[in-house]
Amino acid sequence: GAGVSQSPSNKVTEKGKDVELRCDPISGHTALYWYRQRLGQGLEFLIYFQGNSAPDKSGLPSDRFSAERTGGSVSTLTIQRTQQEDSAVYLCASSLALGGTYNEQFFGPGTRLTVL
């Protein structure tokens, strides 16, 4: 596709519900990243994928968070039993490769999650 797309753009949910956020990276990009950004704060790294593999999951805030990527393309970030502290914008980015010259990350528009 022309750019990174994310869905939904906005999600309002009740505390305790599960949510699933989707990211479609740029076609051909092997690396995919998830970040969280709370209002007025910097980016918080969550997890990255190289292909379908996530070598390091230590950035995920708790065991309520999980992510997967299939077919080296679409990724989903799942938050179980949402809490009000999970309210944030969740940003997805992709890059052509993980390292070297082609590691510029292109960001999607984000999903704004509000937990009531």
Next chain:
Amino acid sequence: GQNIDQPTEMTATEGAIVQINCTYQTSGFNGLFWYQQHAGEAPTFLSYNVLDGLEEKGRFSSFLSRSKGYSYLLLKELQMKDSASYLCAVWDSNYQLIWGAGTKLIIKP
């Protein structure tokens, strides 16, 4: 631990020059990025430095000193549209991008 430091906020005048500094302490280094983020929007790429020295791209330049763990972003001929947050991020040895909290740049006429 890993740490990226940059000023929280800076103010500059339209037409002037501003330098935004970034210092870092990370486990390994595979490059440093600067991103621009307008309020309510996703970050967009500005520059990438992996070797020491100055990289110039139009009105924006980025400098890196690996021995000092230091970078700066230089913006010339400031325009009102440059009002945004500027994010410094370092690529560590584990391929994690460690982000600074960002510098909010306010441009005054």
